[in-house]
Amino acid sequence: MQTVELPAESDTLEFGRRLGAVLRAGDLVLLDGPLGAGKTVLARGIAAGMGVIGSVTSPTFVIARVHRPESGAGPALVHVDAYRLGGLDEIDDLDLDTDLTDAAVVVEWGEGLAERLADAYLLLRIRRRDDDVREITLEPHGESWEPRLGELAAR
Template sequence: MTSTHPRRNAQVDFETGRITSLVGELVSVKPVPAGQAVSYGGEYVTDCDTVLGLVGMGYADGIPRSATGASVMIGCDVFTICGRVAMDQVVVDLGPESAVPAGSQVEFWGERMPVATLAEKAGVPEVALTSYVGPRVEAEIVARIETSEDMEALGTRFASELRAGDAVVLKGELGAGKTTFTRGLGAALGARGTVQSPTFVIARTHQTDSAPLLHVDAYRLGEEGLIGDLDLDLAGSITVAEWGAPLTHAMPHWFDVSIERASGASADPLDDEADDPRTVRIRAGGSLPVQRLLRLTDGGNS
């Protein structure tokens, strides 16, 4: 059975804008006999009974057309791309004794499969692979944040990419740094008044040098009906929503920002200003184009 929406994921380093991993999904597996021609043109023919796997990624997603014969990692094993690389799929030979199931993750490069391996086999520069994210690939930017000043600086970076109708949905436990991030964003926008957690008022609007900044604490908005009662001007404002998942049904697109505090941090877990490491993961939500997401990185701004 073939998945109609195969997973296609890329991880992007915030500091460099480079793609550090590219993974896809094995959408189907099929036993085939010896002498079976594979993929377009039938240039690859199986030399024995084997099992072939179809991966739902191709040259439109960043796999070079010249990658035939390159290695990929599935589970703990290495397999070979066979046949032509098509626009939205590649075929891998899983071997005659394969028990690899459909749905398995396929690593083209990442922690265990160096990008240099694919680049060398495909005859392309590494930078050609680490600079491009196809429009169908779900990209995730990963930023390592060491201090509260770094968290404010991340908010400042966001401000340069935002305009009326944009939204940032912040997720993270108490003390993760959501309000610190928003303070940096608000300062960069020229927000009037003190940017602080709007927990007790639920939503607070700050006038800025551009569009109004709408700062929302959606923690208590568990029901969508309550959101409508607030009559928020999402279309005319730049919205930053802490605990903002309940708002996403009302927005066409948003920057999805998850803040993870270091496990075992010694500082007060409720202290938003504590200088212990955070990992911030940033994704495109709704219809947000991946290229807008990538402009947040140093690589995208250079």
């Protein structure tokens, strides 16, 4: 487990870009933090790192959005907001485990619901301090994440 300090929104975007560059199909990333912590900003950076097209906004009202890479190469990004979901049955209805075969899935508000979609996942706990600095704690679950977190830190 490691914690990263991100003083500005641009740092959060850049961290997301670096994370997006190491994601591959089958990856599950859960974003946890209160309203305004920066989950969607981080997701925007992840999308940029994956080379997806179109703007990335919070999927609060549509629950899930699929973003395809501009070049056609690489996995799609499935961006989910689980805030309005009522439980495990509703997350099952989204069929995200099927999406994991050819996409990276990023779930805002997913802790307690989405972990069971994959044996390995990365939980990012985002906290926004009173001085507006974001602290992101990276909690890897599963062996595949440890070496990639090293790769992320090296970028």
